[in-house]
Amino acid sequence: MRTLRRLSVFLAAVLAAGACSMVDADKGLSVLASWTGAEETAFLKVLKGFEDETGIKVNYTGTRALNQVLQADVQKGQAPDIAVLPSPGELANYVRGGYVHDVDGILGDRPEESYSKQWLKLLKVETGKIQAVPVKTDLKSIVWYNPITFGRLPPKSWDELTATTDALRARGVAPWCVGMGATPASGWPGTDWIEDILLHQSGPATYQSWSAGTLRWDSPEVKRAWTTWGGLVTTPGSVHGGTTAALLTEFGDAGRGMFTGPPACMMEHQGSFMLGGYRNQGVPGLNFAYFPFPASAANPNGASEVSADLAAMFRPSDNARRFMAYLADERGQKVWPSLGSAFSANKKVNVYADDVSRKIAGRLISEDPLCFDASDLMPATMSDAFSRAALEYLGDPASLDSLLDSLEKVRTGIDPVDQLEVACGG
């Protein structure tokens, strides 16, 4: 009799556990991100891997009004289980507000086997615990060129870069392809230039101080970065079509000039995400390749600028943690890169089909220092003003002092609590 009773208790427990896991699977997960179109299709493949593995249904919403939608949902108390944020600055806002729940521990006992120490530091957003998972990452400190038409060795130092620019201009070829259009945030390609120049001219410490809002905009270092950019792109003949054309060209269109015959321009400073677009123009390594943004004495280790889309958990649950663990490890990280136009920060992912991609991925997972895109870390007001100033500078380089003065006024108006000091890892 006692055995029978024990058996029935055991069976009841098994059934209850089964019912619970069914209920958990039935609950599903809501995921909010900004990806639509082809990017949505790619991300859905990542989600499908999780659904197939766990049976947990994922409801994905993709909207380019991510910030508005997420803010509204959070304020209504209806945040999604997971949201993918396009910048650490936005992530930090939600972390500070107490809306994001940390996912410390999802990478197991030895997280450094999957991510470099600096990525782990960056993902903690100054809190000591992992707050997010990088769904997709990009290397930004690179310059693209077409090896067939470039006709010289890629520059390795700043002097070589300047000499190359001058030589091409003297030949009557525009050295630089520049497109500042990027609705609704036109101007950010210019901010990437300033950030990269500052990082390489003045080093990671200065970069970090500037991105954290403690270095003045009218400081000699920052001003020098602007004038250096101006020296490269505002001299007549430097940019295909001139600076007005640069203002009126969409960032995605600018690089096409490298593939025309004869080429309309020779180099483009843009992130690794351009690889997807360039693939339509030719073969990686043959028709397009990149060289790293030249190192300098102030940045001898060649710290590089990176950006990342970061998934964060807004509603804690077992399902949400399982999802974050899946996203973080090799299973979730390899899906998108295997489609050919995205990169993972996970060291175990090795699915890249060509040398150009492998080289970019290698840099993203290496221990050499990485710094987050500074404008992604700045509060929105500062970042918007920065983009606007980049446009105005290109339109009228003589206005630099006035622009830096205005940017400085914006900086001093920002509450220091809203600034992030996390810019560089390593």
Add this chain to the structure above:
Amino acid sequence: MSTTRRDLLRLRTALLAVTATVFVGSLAAFTGVTSTAKDAAARSAPAVLEVMAARAALVHADSAAMTSFRTGQAKLVGPGAQYQNQIAIASQNLARVAEHNAAGESASRTLQLVEGLVVAYGRGIGDADASFRADGPTPLTVAALWYASGLMHGRESGIVAQLDELAVAQRTALETELSEGWMNPAGSLVWLVPIAVLLGLLVVAQFFGARRFRRKLNPALVVATLLVLLVAGATSSVFFSQDRADVAGATLGKVVSQSKTQTDADALNGKRELEKVLAPHCGECGESVSAFKAGLGGEASSGGDTVQREVANGAIQVDNELDSADRSGFLEYFIPLGTVAIAALVLVGLRRGIDEYRYGAT
């Protein structure tokens, strides 16, 4: 109990049961169709029309702003009063889309995106205005107008493209509403079959009475049969309602298509104005401007007011057609009262026969 009495009792039970089914089926079909027509008139159709009205107003605002900058009026009046008015109209339209949204959460997200883009667009025109007033038509003024135009007309991500997506979502919701459930002709079987069965049973009852009681006709059952026919006639107004709803759907499609064509022509007008603003600054303006210029074929129109008038007229027509699809009123009461009367007449018509066989006659 005699077999005749038993048969009469069974017949009465069957008649009452089928009458009850007719009551439920006819009333459900009738109220289902009329309430769907009401909802479509009050919510789903206006949502589609408001999206198209917002689209027309925003495109007209853009066209007016570009004209103001091209002619130089912007130095004094900025993008102009027409621009301001149309933006205000569009924001009211969008607020009403939010109120009437019939296409669920995904459409709400698109609407949020559109509202955000409209704010960004307004900021872009504001930047151009500030720059133009300060320094005239500089490259920065032109760039600000270019970015604003990109926000409005961007191929997949612009405001107009998003509104098109929203209009498709709202129309799909409306079409689903007007073609499924009680609006589906197959749904009419729910009331048609019970009415046919009831008529059949009443005929059987008449034959039964004629054979067993040597009566030519049972007057109460004759009246009940006539009432069934009247209830059937009343309920068959759902066919009319379904037809009116179809017509309203077709009219709406026509209004949407006309509005889209005319708004696109107005949009082309705005883009050509922008091209003229760009011209003095662009000997060679790069890939994006070249692609933009290449896409300026077609017939332009500046008839933004005409488009809005036609959308408004179309809205009235659709509203009238959906109103006529809503046949509630007298019929709404007649169907239940009629079926209750049928039940009463069945009871009266069969009572005498049942009573006659109460004491065991066969």
